[in-house]
Structures are given as C-alpha cells and as structure tokens.
Amino acid sequence: MGKCTNVRLVVNVYFMLTFVGLIITVMYISETMPVIESFPTFLRKIQAYRDIFAVKHAPCKEPKTKIVFLKTYKTASTTVSAMLMRYGYYHNLSFVLPLKSPVFSRVKPFNRNMMKEAVPPLPSSNGTYDVHAIHVPFNKSEFAAVIHNATYVTIIRHPVSQFESTFGFYKAATRIKSLRKDSMNGSRDPLSVFLMDPKRHYNSLRENLKVVLRNRQIFDFGLKAKDFDNDTRVGQIIDAAAKEFDLVMISEYFDESLLLLRRLLCWKFDDILYILQNKRSGKLRFSLDAWKSKQILEWNKADYKLYKHFNATFWRKVAEYGSGFQDDLRKLRRMLDDIRSDCLDVGRHKIAYQHRRNVTMLKKNATSYCKIMNWDADVGTAVLRKRQMKNNSSSS
Structure with a gap:
C-alpha cells in the first residue's frame, strides 16, 4: 500500500x-x-x-560583366586578373586602366579623380566601364561611381605563406640594410633575423617596401597603417568588407574559389580556366617552421583576423553550392589538365621580372588560344590598353 x-x-x-x-x-x-x-x-x-x-539560389539568366576585382599582393591575384582580362578581351569589355603606369596607386585608395589619367572606354561601351582588375587599395563608393551595379570580388591568402612570399618576392633580405650581410654570406636566415625584431627592421624601410611587409591584405581593404593594432578599427574594416564584397576567394583553395566565382558571375567552365601566373623563383623562397609562423601571425595580426573571418564564410558558401560541388571540381581539374597538356612545355621555363618569376614556356606549336591563356596581368593590361586607345582614336 x-x-x-x-x-x-x-x-x-x-x-x-x-x-x-x-x-x-x-x-x-x-x-x-x-x-x-x-x-x-x-x-x-x-x-x-x-x-x-x-x-x-535561383540560376542566373545571363553572365555578369560589371566587375570590380580588388587585386591583392602575393595571393594568386595575378592569375585571377589575367582570367578577367581574357574574358573582357573576348567579350569586348572596357577596363579601368591608367594611361601609362601599371597601377593608379599602391598606397592611396581608389577615387574617381584618378580617372582623369585613365584610358577611355571602348566606343561600344557608351562612355562606361565594365571591369577593374589591377592593384589599388579599395574604396567602394568611389568604384561604384565609375562602374555601376558591379559585382565585387577579391582573393586573400593565409598570412604566413603570404608574408613569406612577399618577403621573398620583393627581395627584402637584400633591400633591408640590417639584413643584407646575412643574406649575402648565408650566415643566418634573413627571414628569421627580421622576425626576431620586426619593428626595428620595418622602421628602417623606405615607404615603397613598408607598405607590403605588414598587414598588406587588410591595408588593401581600407585599413590605415596607423590602425594596424587598433582592434576596433580592424573589426570595422572586416565588417564593412563582409557587406561590400560578393565573394572573397581563398588562395589555398583556388579551384574551389573559381567554382564559386563561376556561379556568382554566371560564367561557363571555359571562362575560369587558367595557367598559373607570377610563380616565384625558388631562389626567393624561405623555409617556415612553427616559430617563424607564430612570429609572422603576431606581426600580421590584422591580416590574420581578416583571413579567419573570410575562411569561415568561404566554407559556408561552398556548403550552399550544393551536392554537385565535388563533381564540378573534378570537371574543372580535368579541363585544367587538358589545358596544360595542350599548351605547356612543362619541362621548360624562363626566368623573368628581375629574376623573381619562373615562367612556364608554351609549346613551340602553341595555338593562339594557348597564347592568350598564358597572358599575365602585365600582358593583358598592355593589350587592353592598346585596344581601347586605338578604338577611341579611330572613332574620333
């Protein structure tokens, strides 16, 4: 009971x-x-x-041709620029290009007044521009005044590999007086010496090298050098970029990034094929270990915050792509293998750009398609500039 x-x-x-x-x-x-x-x-x-x-998520109806690409440093951005330039060449698009110099500025953010020294657009463009694909720090409102209703795209790279690449490519070891002796006699690793006291070596630099050797990626997004250690301002720049860019690609996942770009722009697979450009000479490479990596991340904290944010959003976009992503990735890589097989003489290369680049040679009987595929951004800029100038002179 x-x-x-x-x-x-x-x-x-x-x-x-x-x-x-x-x-x-x-x-x-x-x-x-x-x-x-x-x-x-x-x-x-x-x-x-x-x-x-x-x-x-609806499939788009026609390709997008109004594009602003923020070209960052040592991130595979030259390969992306060359791709955009080829697409524009084939589709008769007008590019925002300086009359003579390769860039408008490496330090000052883009502004519409720079267009006073720009190549005029093609007559068929009715006085408007379609694409920007060269180096200049970002300013969305000013770009929007020049290229209307554009899609905004950029690419970033993990700060450790990006900084090591920059340090080597710009020959910092021989251009920083305090490192030159170590570089020439090989007694110590110049990158390690720099990282032991980066602030001292950095402060001894000329401005044209300073601007690439600390937090260069987020600098191009609009963060001023005086704010590199200002966490609040860094967060504001990242938040603004998240709203202003339609796609931030990741260099370490280049082919995956191109699939996202293709879908965003409603392009075909043929439009995103490439031959890797601006590959650094092996003589300008430095080994990395855990200590160097830690020091690089500490020196480039703002870049690291930028990278971590967009690396996370990148994989969310991959998930949104759907179940066909891996099939499309395999298809793209098969097509890239075919391009290399058809166009490249893989065993041969030439050293270019002041001994900084190893350029893979084309086959002797390479087609005109292969030759255009092998454009780098410098060649693309020269061809497009000449075409826009020629068409404007003949129409006047």
Whole structure:
C-alpha cells in the first residue's frame, strides 16, 4: 500500500511540474509575442521566406560583366586578373586602366579623380566601364561611381605563406640594410633575423617596401597603417568588407574559389580556366617552421583576423553550392589538365621580372588560344590598353 502511495505521489509531482513548465512557457511566449498570428498569416510568412531563398539560389539568366576585382599582393591575384582580362578581351569589355603606369596607386585608395589619367572606354561601351582588375587599395563608393551595379570580388591568402612570399618576392633580405650581410654570406636566415625584431627592421624601410611587409591584405581593404593594432578599427574594416564584397576567394583553395566565382558571375567552365601566373623563383623562397609562423601571425595580426573571418564564410558558401560541388571540381581539374597538356612545355621555363618569376614556356606549336591563356596581368593590361586607345582614336 505504501509503495502505491509513493508511486502516485511521484506521478502527481511530475504532472504538476510539467503543468507549471507549460504555464511558464506560455507566459514567456505571450511576453515575447504579444499577438499570436493566425495560421494563414503564418503560412504566408513561411512562403515568403521560401521565395527569398529561391531567389537567392535561383540560376542566373545571363553572365555578369560589371566587375570590380580588388587585386591583392602575393595571393594568386595575378592569375585571377589575367582570367578577367581574357574574358573582357573576348567579350569586348572596357577596363579601368591608367594611361601609362601599371597601377593608379599602391598606397592611396581608389577615387574617381584618378580617372582623369585613365584610358577611355571602348566606343561600344557608351562612355562606361565594365571591369577593374589591377592593384589599388579599395574604396567602394568611389568604384561604384565609375562602374555601376558591379559585382565585387577579391582573393586573400593565409598570412604566413603570404608574408613569406612577399618577403621573398620583393627581395627584402637584400633591400633591408640590417639584413643584407646575412643574406649575402648565408650566415643566418634573413627571414628569421627580421622576425626576431620586426619593428626595428620595418622602421628602417623606405615607404615603397613598408607598405607590403605588414598587414598588406587588410591595408588593401581600407585599413590605415596607423590602425594596424587598433582592434576596433580592424573589426570595422572586416565588417564593412563582409557587406561590400560578393565573394572573397581563398588562395589555398583556388579551384574551389573559381567554382564559386563561376556561379556568382554566371560564367561557363571555359571562362575560369587558367595557367598559373607570377610563380616565384625558388631562389626567393624561405623555409617556415612553427616559430617563424607564430612570429609572422603576431606581426600580421590584422591580416590574420581578416583571413579567419573570410575562411569561415568561404566554407559556408561552398556548403550552399550544393551536392554537385565535388563533381564540378573534378570537371574543372580535368579541363585544367587538358589545358596544360595542350599548351605547356612543362619541362621548360624562363626566368623573368628581375629574376623573381619562373615562367612556364608554351609549346613551340602553341595555338593562339594557348597564347592568350598564358597572358599575365602585365600582358593583358598592355593589350587592353592598346585596344581601347586605338578604338577611341579611330572613332574620333
């Protein structure tokens, strides 16, 4: 008898607590949602969310040709620029290019006044520009004044490999006086010496080298050098970039990035094929270890925060791509293998750009298609500049 009473007591307590929990839940809902919607209204909202999702992921109807590409340093950006230039060449697009110099500025953010020294657009463009694909720090409002309704794209790289690449490519070991002796006699690794006291070596640099040897990636996004250690300002620049860019590609996942770019721009697979450009000479490479990597990340903290943010958003975009991503990746890589097989003489290369680049040679009987595929950004800039100048002179 006593056991039955205890069981009934436990059951009653259970139902009482459940009832109290239900009352509390209803009270909370009443506080947070004072008006309970009718079921038809609820259904209409669900359908609206479904419509928004469908529009966001609906297949596009035509290729996008208004593009602003923020070209960053030592991130495979030259390969992307060359790709955009080839596409523009084939589709008769007008590029924002300086009249003579390779860039508008490596330090000052883009502004519309720079267009006073720009090559005019093609006559067929009705006085408007389509694409920007060369180095200049970012300023969206100014770009928007020159290229209307553009898609904004850029690419970044892990700060450790990006900094090592920059340090080597710009021959910092021979251009920093305090490192020159170590570099010439090989007694110590110049990169290690720099990282032991980066601030001292950095402060001895000329401005044209200073601007590439610390947080250069986020500098191109708009962060000023004086704010490199200002966490609040760094966060603001990253938040702004997240809103302003339609795609931030990741150099370490280059082919994956191109699939996202292709879908964003509604391009074909043929449009995103490439031959790797601006590959650094092996003589300008430095070994990396755990200590060097840690020091580089400490020296480039703002860049690292930028990278971590967009590396996370990158993989969310890959997930949104859907189940066909891996199949498309295999297809792209098969096509790239075919390009290399058809165009490149893999065993041969030439050293170019002041002994900084190893350029893979084309086959002797390479087609005109292969020759255009092998454009780097310098060649593309020269060809497009000449075409826009020629067409404007002949039309006047």
